[in-house]
Amino acid sequence: MTREQLNKALLILLLVICTIWLVIPFGMAILWSLVDPSEPWTADRLLPPAMSFWRWRDMWENSSLQVAMATSYTLAPLAALLSLALATPTAYALGRIAFPGRELAKLLCLLPLVVPGFVTAIFFTSLLFQLGLHTWRFGAILFAHAVLALPYAIRIMTVSFEQVRQDHIDAARDLGATPLARFRVAFLPALRPGIFATLLIVFIQSIEEFAIAFILGSPDVVTIPTLLFSALGQDYVRPNAAVLSLILVVPNVILMLILERLLKSANPTLASGKG
Amino acid sequence: MTAIRIQGLTKTFDGFTALSDIDLDVAPGEFVTLLGPSGCGKTTLLKVISGFLEPTEGKIFIEGSDVTAIPPERRDTALCFQSYALFPHLTVRQNLEFGLRQKKLPRSDRDERVKDVSQKLDLAAQMDKLPNQLSGGQQQRVSLGRALVMRPKVILFDEPLSNLDAKLRDQVRIEIRRIQRDYGLTAIYVTHDQSEALAMSDRVVLLNSGRIEQVDTPETLYHRPRTRFAADFIGNSNVFTGQVLGEDSPGRWNIETPAGIFTCALEDAPHGKEVALCWRPEHAVIGETGIEARVLNRAFQGHFTDLACAAGNGEFRVQALETTAREGDVIRIHVPPDRIRLLEDRP
Numbered sequence: 001m002t003r004e005q006l007n008k009a010l011l012i013l014l015l016v017i018c019t020i021w022l023v024i025p026f027g028m029a030i031l032w033s034l035v036d037p038s039e040p041w042t043a044d045r046l047l048p049p050a051m052s053f054w055r056w057r058d059m060w061e062n063s064s065l066q067v068a069m070a071t072s073y074t075l076a077p078l079a080a081l082l083s084l085a086l087a088t089p090t091a092y093a094l095g096r097i098a099f100p101g102r103e104l105a106k107l108l109c110l111l112p113l114v115v116p117g118f119v120t121a122i123f124f125t126s127l128l129f130q131l132g133l134h135t136w137r138f139g140a141i142l143f144a145h146a147v148l149a150l151p152y153a154i155r156i157m158t159v160s161f162e163q164v165r166q167d168h169i170d171a172a173r174d175l176g177a178t179p180l181a182r183f184r185v186a187f188l189p190a191l192r193p194g195i196f197a198t199l200l201i202v203f204i205q206s207i208e209e210f211a212i213a214f215i216l217g218s219p220d221v222v223t224i225p226t227l228l229f230s231a232l233g234q235d236y237v238r239p240n241a242a243v244l245s246l247i248l249v250v251p252n253v254i255l256m257l258i259l260e261r262l263l264k265s266a267n268p269t270l271a272s273g274k275g
Numbered sequence: 276m277t278a279i280r281i282q283g284l285t286k287t288f289d290g291f292t293a294l295s296d297i298d299l300d301v302a303p304g305e306f307v308t309l310l311g312p313s314g315c316g317k318t319t320l321l322k323v324i325s326g327f328l329e330p331t332e333g334k335i336f337i338e339g340s341d342v343t344a345i346p347p348e349r350r351d352t353a354l355c356f357q358s359y360a361l362f363p364h365l366t367v368r369q370n371l372e373f374g375l376r377q378k379k380l381p382r383s384d385r386d387e388r389v390k391d392v393s394q395k396l397d398l399a400a401q402m403d404k405l406p407n408q409l410s411g412g413q414q415q416r417v418s419l420g421r422a423l424v425m426r427p428k429v430i431l432f433d434e435p436l437s438n439l440d441a442k443l444r445d446q447v448r449i450e451i452r453r454i455q456r457d458y459g460l461t462a463i464y465v466t467h468d469q470s471e472a473l474a475m476s477d478r479v480v481l482l483n484s485g486r487i488e489q490v491d492t493p494e495t496l497y498h499r500p501r502t503r504f505a506a507d508f509i510g511n512s513n514v515f516t517g518q519v520l521g522e523d524s525p526g527r528w529n530i531e532t533p534a535g536i537f538t539c540a541l542e543d544a545p546h547g548k549e550v551a552l553c554w555r556p557e558h559a560v561i562g563e564t565g566i567e568a569r570v571l572n573r574a575f576q577g578h579f580t581d582l583a584c585a586a587g588n589g590e591f592r593v594q595a596l597e598t599t600a601r602e603g604d605v606i607r608i609h610v611p612p613d614r615i616r617l618l619e620d621r622p
Contacts (some may be wrong), residue, residue: 165358167360169360171354173346174346174352174354176348176378
């Protein structure tokens with residue numbers, strides 16, 4: 001076997017593994033969500049014996065799914081905006097101002113990511129309780145999601161601010177631009193992909209976050225993950241859990257695709273001259 | 276009235292002196308080059324003139340009014356960046372218009388100025404393209420155009436040709452000079468390239484570690500360098516330190532150097548006994564008289580031949596248009612007395 005053939009074989013193997021990796025969980029989730037309650041899907045069958053959208057209808061009508069979706073999809077965009085707003089000044093400082101210890105500060109901003117989510121959640125929520133924020137449960141979750149996504153937001157925005165070219169700022173200034181005009185012509189085009197990436201990543205983080213939403217929210221505020229985890233708990237019904245997990249994952253996949261496109265389309269405009 | 280007057284300008288960064296005590300007057304319509312090696316302060320000086328840096332001491336006047344405290348956005352200067360600094364998401368037209376929009380000029384005026392400049396710079400066909408669709412030379416012209424539409428009192432260039440290839444550079448050099456003359460602009464041009472400075476400027480300001488070494492026309496700077504630095508930086512020079520032996524005939528002084536005795540034509544008697552003198556390699560005449568020198572190395576350069584020679588305890592270079600001298604040959608060198616300059620700095 002030549003080297004080229006080997007490469008090709010390995011590439012095909014990799015593609016097959018990746019496909020299986022994606023297809024099997026997804027396929028199983030879809031199939032399980034379609035199992036009709038009239039006949040259970042037993043282990044001796046390859047496909048469910050009876051398929052219908054009954055589970056989907058049932059979950060939609062008879063659980064707190066609608067409320068949970070409304071909460072999650074209000075919470076996530078607000079958390080994304082709040083996190084972006086909180087991260088931007090820090091990112092500006094880390095990306096554009098030279099000060100001693102800057103590299104260390106950048107590293108420290110990423111440090112919270114090494115702590116397991118649940119550990120952070122337990123102690124962060126106790127902090128919020130002490131601050132008295134828990135009286136407005138939705139607000140507390142919103143604040144917590146925005147703060148916990150800060151490492152990502154700061155990191156992405158720092159890199160974006162580093163991409164802004166000083167000569168563009170200077171050129172705009174030299175041509176008489178006001179601070180606002182300078183921001184629009186020199187900063188915004190370079191920051192735009194970073195802003196979108198931040199919004200999307202914080203959005204997805206918030207949509208998927210369970211621990212804090214559960215500790216702070218239950219029993220009043222239900223998000224999709226807390227609903228899903230309860231469906232995985234004492235009253236575990238696999239088809240219902242499949243419906244919920246699909247509802248949780250589909251918007252994220254769509255958002256990831258949008259993000260991918262945005263990042264691709266944004267790059268060429270950054271290059272100019274010697275770059 | 277002077278277009279630009281710089282008075283006692285000093286700029287320090289955390290104890291490092293980038294510019295010290297700079298005085299310079301630039302006449303209206305004059306093309307002045309700031310020349311020097313990297314780190315000499317030429318870009319710092321340009322940034323101070325454009326307003327991006329505030330001087331530690333001293334004042335800057337443009338057409339008589341003190342602009343020292345005026346920020347770049349309100350200063351009537353336009354800067355051409357080394358990197359061009361074109362806005363990559365704006366078309367050529369939008370780039371050219373940008374400054375005029377900031378000035379809130381009415382649309383008709385804007386269109387007229389942009390049209391005028393785009394024709395002068397041969398950009399009419401590129402108006403709707405993005406900068407990254409243009410060649411380096413075209414981008415350079417857009418950057419020049421963006422400065423020109425502002426009709427500034429002073430136009431500033433920060434090594435605008437350093438990203439172009441050699442052939443294009445000569446062409447753009449001529450173009451920049453033509454446009455500067457057409458618009459009657461006062462120009463300050465930063466470069467580290469001595470041939471660029473000599474070819475383009477009305478006057479050259481030679482800078483060395485934050486100080487002005489010499490300000491003169493290119494011809495004077497080349498033929499009458501005042502310091503060792505000026506002699507070395509502009510073209511090639513043979514610099515020697517020597518002892519004044521005495522006046523040979525009226526106005527002719529004999530000076531003994533490690534390479535031998537040179538006779539120079541001086542108007543005034545030299546100050547002191549120790550002097551530094553220099554002469555250009557192309558002014559030496561190879562012939563029957565003069566200093567005996569051995570050729571160490573011969574390098575054919577096309578329009579001349581470069582000979583590295585040794586005489587006595589000194590070494591020097593000689594450029595001859597045509598020579599048969601080879602390595603190891605002994606030749607005789609004569610330098611005409613009026614081609615030898617005494618330098619002002621102490622040996």
